[in-house]
Amino acid sequence: MADLRVNFCGVELKNPVTTASGTFGFGHEYGEFFDLSRLGGIGVKGLTPTERLGNPAPRIAETPAGILNCVGLQNPGIDRFIAEQIPFLRQYDTAIIANVSGNTVEEYEGMVEKISDADVDLIEMNISCPNVKCGGMAFGTQPAMVEEVVSAAKRKAKKPLIVKLSPNVTDITEIARAAVSAGADALSLINTLLGMRIDIETRKPILSNVMGGLSGPAVFPVAVRMVYQVRKAVSVPILGMGGIRTGRDIVEMLLAGADAVAMGTVMFADPTAPVKALAELEAWMDAHGVKSVRELSGAVEV
Amino acid sequence: MSIQEICRAASNTRLGEGLYQLVLDAPQIAAAAQCGQFVHIACGEGNLLRRPISICEAGEGRLRIVFQVKGSGTEWLADRKEGDTLDVLGPLGHGFDTAALGARPVLIGGGIGVPPMLQAAKCAKAAGAAPRAVLGFRNRGAVILEEDFRAVCETFVTTDDGSYARHGFVTDVLQELVADATGVAACGPKPMLKAIAAIAKQAGLPCQVSMEERMGCGIGACLVCACALKAENGETRYGHVCKDGPVFNAEEVEW
Numbered sequence: 436m437a438d439l440r441v442n443f444c445g446v447e448l449k450n451p452v453t454t455a456s457g458t459f460g461f462g463h464e465y466g467e468f469f470d471l472s473r474l475g476g477i478g479v480k481g482l483t484p485t486e487r488l489g490n491p492a493p494r495i496a497e498t499p500a501g502i503l504n505c506v507g508l509q510n511p512g513i514d515r516f517i518a519e520q521i522p523f524l525r526q527y528d529t530a531i532i533a534n535v536s537g538n539t540v541e542e543y544e545g546m547v548e549k550i551s552d553a554d555v556d557l558i559e560m561n562i563s564c565p566n567v568k569c570g571g572m573a574f575g576t577q578p579a580m581v582e583e584v585v586s587a588a589k590r591k592a593k594k595p596l597i598v599k600l601s602p603n604v605t606d607i608t609e610i611a612r613a614a615v616s617a618g619a620d621a622l623s624l625i626n627t628l629l630g631m632r633i634d635i636e637t638r639k640p641i642l643s644n645v646m647g648g649l650s651g652p653a654v655f656p657v658a659v660r661m662v663y664q665v666r667k668a669v670s671v672p673i674l675g676m677g678g679i680r681t682g683r684d685i686v687e688m689l690l691a692g693a694d695a696v697a698m699g700t701v702m703f704a705d706p707t708a709p710v711k712a713l714a715e716l717e718a719w720m721d722a723h724g725v726k727s728v729r730e731l732s733g734a735v736e737v
Numbered sequence: 738m739s740i741q742e743i744c745r746a747a748s749n750t751r752l753g754e755g756l757y758q759l760v761l762d763a764p765q766i767a768a769a770a771q772c773g774q775f776v777h778i779a780c781g782e783g784n785l786l787r788r789p790i791s792i793c794e795a796g797e798g799r800l801r802i803v804f805q806v807k808g809s810g811t812e813w814l815a816d817r818k819e820g821d822t823l824d825v826l827g828p829l830g831h832g833f834d835t836a837a838l839g840a841r842p843v844l845i846g847g848g849i850g851v852p853p854m855l856q857a858a859k860c861a862k863a864a865g866a867a868p869r870a871v872l873g874f875r876n877r878g879a880v881i882l883e884e885d886f887r888a889v890c891e892t893f894v895t896t897d898d899g900s901y902a903r904h905g906f907v908t909d910v911l912q913e914l915v916a917d918a919t920g921v922a923a924c925g926p927k928p929m930l931k932a933i934a935a936i937a938k939q940a941g942l943p944c945q946v947s948m949e950e951r952m953g954c955g956i957g958a959c960l961v962c963a964c965a966l967k968a969e970n971g972e973t974r975y976g977h978v979c980k981d982g983p984v985f986n987a988e989e990v991e992w
């Protein structure tokens with residue numbers, strides 16, 4: 436039996452499979468399809484200081500092997516998450532990864548401070564949302580801004596702080612280094628790639644917000660490449676994500692340099708994808724005589 | 738309750754130009770289905786997202802769906818043959834509350850919005866109500882399910898161009914039926930639903946509408962299928978078609 440346990444910045448995950456923020460709500464819905472305790476961790480919907488309504492529909496467009504979304508961080512606000520959702524999630528034996536965003540440095544600080552006092556295991560700071568006007572990606576694409584917002588947030592963090600990076604940059608290693616030098620305990624990547632689709636009959640963009648974030652299998656090679664580059668640039672743990680579908684994809688993401696992974700869009704095709712991928716990962720490791728999942732991290736031979 | 742069921746196609750019948758009826762052996766989903774709910778169907782390797790399709794009829798271990806070919810997903814569905822297997826999630830969403838529509842509901846379908854109204858008519862009738870159905874189509878070639886409705890209840894058919902049955906719109910018929918109606922339920926294009934909601938409101942009748950939106954997960958997790966609703970404070974809030982809907986109270990919808 437392969438050992439799937441991962442220690443992710445001091446937090447023991449029973450396996451490296453988590454869910455990507457925004458694709459899994461707060462877990463209730465997918466909990467009807469599989470036991471949430473089988474996951475290494477649950478990344479919850481991105482949270483903001485107060486409730487956000489999000490963008491009008493259409494918020495999704497299908498693309499070859501992917502989707503574009505412009506949900507716009509619809510969420511009930513951090514206080515309701517803490518009061519209503521943490522007790523639900525704590526019924527399961529899995530790590531809670533709270534995903535937080537803000538419009539200003541002060542908001543990020545406040546979010547990280549508040550969520551640190553709540554019963555969550557890891558804090559994922561989203562500085563890479565392409566679907567909101569302020570904040571989000573604006574923070575995550577300039578090294579100086581990354582340093583400022585991450586160091587401010589880190590001062591308030593009493594739980595391990597994961598910084599989620601945007602792929603919409605020229606050099607992701609520059610951003611990764613800025614985040615780590617500002618105190619990030621771990622990095623997660625990739626968030627969605629900015630994209631656009633047009634309805635050729637109406638000549639109008641399909642998405643209400645004109646542009647949206649690309650995710651799903653289409654982005655997998657980009658994610659693998661970026662995780663590989665970031666692994667070489669910094670030494671903090673990496674939560675790898677972007678287009679993962681199967682157990683073999685997980686192996687590939689680990690080899691590129693991830694310590695744990697998150698799965699998102701694939702669940703829209705198959706709600707049980709994470710547990711299927713986990714079984715495939717285990718079978719692959721057994722068949723290849725890999726005793727611990729930790730042996731795979733960064734083991735690509737170039 | 739959401740179930741993932743691998744279903745066998747019992748039959749696939751062409752009903753007209755680009756119109757198909759697929760019957761699926763789906764004992765678990767069929768047993769749990771309520772009228773107005775939908776299924777979310779995986780449509781082959783080339784289509785990452787599932788396609789939402791209304792349940793037209795559920796019973797005896799089977800689901801019947803009726804759909805129009807629009808793009809690659811519904812094209813794939815149209816190609817299914819008896820014995821093929823399909824990966825289906827369902828029954829999803831919040832359907833019609835026929836009890837709230839009273840003893841004499843008017844059930845309206847426009848075009849490819851007609852199918853879910855059949856189960857609604859059966860459900861209302863089974864509960865002792867005397868529903869009437871109003872079905873609107875573009876033209877003669879688009880007419881579907883007329884006989885099925887006539888077998889259940891009094892049925893009125895209109896075509897936009899007058900090539901079949903009554904020339905006109907479902908709203909023309911509704912105007913004539915509101916006097917002794919107790920409630921209205923409808924599925925179809927948004928402008929039609931909006932017009933129906935206005936008539937029902939004026940007549941003081943409860944009105945339920947089945948809305949459409951592009952979907953991702955289909956179960957309420959990804960929040961992409963937003964439907965603008967009126968919040969209590971008078972502002973807009975977003976409900977989700979796959980979970981809060983597809984059926985909403987018309988009064989709630991921000992038209």
Ligand SMILES: Cc1cc2nc3c(=O)[nH]c(=O)nc-3n(C[C@H](O)[C@H](O)[C@H](O)COP(=O)(O)OP(=O)(O)OC[C@H]3O[C@@H](n4cnc5c(N)ncnc54)[C@H](O)[C@@H]3O)c2cc1C
Pocket residue numbers: 497775786787788789790791792802803804805806807808809810811812849852853948949950951952978983
């Ligand atoms: C709750 C609900 C019930 C439905 N019931 C029926 C039904 O009983 N019969 C029927 O023929 N059609 C029904 N539809 C519409 C049907 O889902 C679309 O026609 C279908 O998804 C088109 O897929 P496609 O690949 O053929 O078209 P494409 O245009 O290639 O689809 C591209 C993408 O857009 C989405 N999309 C396109 N049109 C629609 C639409 N009108 N609504 C939602 N998503 C759309 C697709 O799902 C896909 O993700 C229903 C839609 C909803 C939301």
Ligand SMILES: Cc1cc2nc3c(=O)[nH]c(=O)nc-3n(C[C@H](O)[C@H](O)[C@H](O)COP(=O)(O)O)c2cc1C
Pocket residue numbers: 455456457458480481482504506508534561564599625626627649650651652654676677678679697698699700701953959961
């Ligand atoms: C519908 C949707 C909503 C998302 N919402 C968030 C969010 O709130 N916060 C966040 O950090 N990332 C969000 N993401 C990005 C995902 O967490 C993930 O980084 C990205 O989708 C790539 O993984 P995937 O291809 O497996 O989906 C969202 C993605 C999707 C598809």
Ligand code: FES
Pocket residue numbers: 951952953954955956957958959960961962977978979980
């Ligand atoms: S489609 Fe995911 S929430 Fe409705």
